Amino acid sequence: MGGEDWWYHSHAHFDIQIMKRFSRRLSVLYICSIGMRMPSIRKDKHFWLRIKRKINSILRGLQKVSPQLYVYSPVPLPLYRSRFGRFLNALILRIQIHAVYLYLGIKNPLLWINTPTAWPAMEKDGKRGLVYQRTDDYAAYDFDNFNxxxxxxxxxxxxxxxxxVIHVSEELHKEAKEITSCSLLLPQGVDEMFFRFNGSTPEDLKFIPRPILGYVGSMDTHKFNSQLIFQVARNLSECSFVMVGIPHPSTDExxxxxxxxxxxxxNHEAIPGYIHNFDICILPTAQTEWGLKCRPxxxxxxxxxRKDVIATPTPASKIFxxxxxxxxxxxxxxxLILHLTSLNNSGIKQYPDVEITTWDSISSIIxxxxEEKKLVSY
Structure with missing residues (x-):
C-alpha cells in the first residue's frame, strides 16, 4: 500500500522507486495511497483539483505498467475522524483489494505499507510478512481534518x-528501537539520472532572469517555510525564485x-533538467515536528x-x-545568496565529495x- 498516487505524485518517492526495482525480481502490486484525511472544501483552495485528480486515478482501475508491476487505484472513504467512518473505509477497501487479489491470483502476499491508515483494511488478511515504510513522522502532519x-x-x-520497519530519519529510528528490534535505518536514494543529465534547458526556464534560486517539492505548511522565502525574495529583487511543484494556499502571498x-x-523524469539549470538550490524546510525528523x-x-545548496538547519541538513x-x-x-551568486559569476566553485546512495543499492539492501527473514526468494 503506497504513500503516493502513482498517476499524479512524483516518482521520486521511496516506495515507488523501490517497487520499480523489486518488480525486476518479483511480481508487485502497487496500491495507490488512500490518504490520511478528507480534504476540507472550505479551507483547501485545491479541493476540487484534488478530487478531480483522485477520480481520474480511480478511473484507471488496475493497470499493468511493466511485465511484473501492476498499479491499482482503489476508491477510498477517508473518514478517519469517526469510528464508523473508519470501519466503513476499511470494509470498502478490503472488498476492492480482495477482488484484485482474486483477479491476479495473489495469495499470502508480503505486505508493504507506507500509509498507516491502510492497516485496518489489511491486518486480518493472510500474509507472508509485513514491511512498514516509516519514512515520515506521519502523526506530525499538519492537515485540516487530520486525526x-x-x-x-x-x-x-x-x-x-x-x-x-524502514526509516530514513535517525530520530525516528532511535524512537522505534525502543519498541521493535526490526528497525532498519537507510539513507534516501537518488535516481541515477540526476548524476548524468546532458539535456537542454526546460522551455519554461529559458526566459527567467538569472540568477535562479530553485526549489523542487511539496509546499505544504509542515514542509515548506513560505514566509521565509517571501521575505528573502522581496529583499532580493535582482534574483529569480523558481518553485517546481504544486503550490499550497499558504504560498499565495x-x-x-x-x-x-x-x-x-x-514528471519525475523532467526534474533533473530543472535542478541542473538552477544556479542555487534551496531547501527552506519548515521548523515543525515533521520538518525536524524528515530526510528529504x-x-x-x-x-x-553537484549544485550549491542553501538550507534551513535541520538534523538532515546538518549531516551535510x-x-x-x-x-x-x-x-x-x-x-549566503549574495555570496554564492558572486562566486558563480566569478566561476569559482568547490564541491567536496559526498557519499550518495542510489536506489538500486538501497533496494538490494532491503x-x-x-531474504534473510525468509520473506522473499529469488
Missing part, C-alpha cells in the same frame, strides 16, 4: 507487528512577487547534481554541513534483509 491521535495509534500497531515563478508539477529526497538530488550552506535566519539567507 493525529488515530494515526499515532495505527503507527504504534504497525511498529509492533512489522517484520521490518509569495506568488504575488514579480521575481517568484511557480512552474507547477513536473530533494536534498540528495541537489547534491547528486561540510557540503551545503546552512542559513540560521533571514539575514543568513540573504548573505531485498537482502527480506
Amino acid at each position: 493525529a491521535q488515530y494515526v499515532a495509534k495505527v503507527d504504534m500497531k504497525l511498529l509492533q507487528r512489522a517484520d521490518l 509569495l506568488r504575488k512577487l514579480p521575481n517568484v515563478y511557480f512552474l507547477g508539477h513536473k 529526497v530533494k536534498l540528495m538530488e541537489y547534491l547528486a547534481a 554541513k561540510d557540503r551545503i550552506h546552512i542559513a540560521e535566519d533571514f539575514t543568513s539567507w540573504i548573505d 531485498f537482502n534483509q527480506l
Whole structure:
C-alpha cells in the first residue's frame, strides 16, 4: 500500500522507486495511497483539483505498467475522524483489494505499507510478512481534518507487528528501537539520472532572469517555510525564485512577487533538467515536528547534481554541513545568496565529495534483509 498516487505524485518517492526495482525480481502490486484525511472544501483552495485528480486515478482501475508491476487505484472513504467512518473505509477497501487479489491470483502476499491508515483494511488478511515504510513522522502532519491521535495509534500497531520497519530519519529510528528490534535505518536514494543529465534547458526556464534560486517539492505548511522565502525574495529583487511543484494556499502571498515563478508539477523524469539549470538550490524546510525528523529526497538530488545548496538547519541538513550552506535566519539567507551568486559569476566553485546512495543499492539492501527473514526468494 503506497504513500503516493502513482498517476499524479512524483516518482521520486521511496516506495515507488523501490517497487520499480523489486518488480525486476518479483511480481508487485502497487496500491495507490488512500490518504490520511478528507480534504476540507472550505479551507483547501485545491479541493476540487484534488478530487478531480483522485477520480481520474480511480478511473484507471488496475493497470499493468511493466511485465511484473501492476498499479491499482482503489476508491477510498477517508473518514478517519469517526469510528464508523473508519470501519466503513476499511470494509470498502478490503472488498476492492480482495477482488484484485482474486483477479491476479495473489495469495499470502508480503505486505508493504507506507500509509498507516491502510492497516485496518489489511491486518486480518493472510500474509507472508509485513514491511512498514516509516519514512515520515506521519502523526506530525499538519492537515485540516487530520486525526493525529488515530494515526499515532495505527503507527504504534504497525511498529509492533512489522517484520521490518524502514526509516530514513535517525530520530525516528532511535524512537522505534525502543519498541521493535526490526528497525532498519537507510539513507534516501537518488535516481541515477540526476548524476548524468546532458539535456537542454526546460522551455519554461529559458526566459527567467538569472540568477535562479530553485526549489523542487511539496509546499505544504509542515514542509515548506513560505514566509521565509517571501521575505528573502522581496529583499532580493535582482534574483529569480523558481518553485517546481504544486503550490499550497499558504504560498499565495509569495506568488504575488514579480521575481517568484511557480512552474507547477513536473514528471519525475523532467526534474533533473530543472535542478541542473538552477544556479542555487534551496531547501527552506519548515521548523515543525515533521520538518525536524524528515530526510528529504530533494536534498540528495541537489547534491547528486553537484549544485550549491542553501538550507534551513535541520538534523538532515546538518549531516551535510561540510557540503551545503546552512542559513540560521533571514539575514543568513540573504548573505549566503549574495555570496554564492558572486562566486558563480566569478566561476569559482568547490564541491567536496559526498557519499550518495542510489536506489538500486538501497533496494538490494532491503531485498537482502527480506531474504534473510525468509520473506522473499529469488
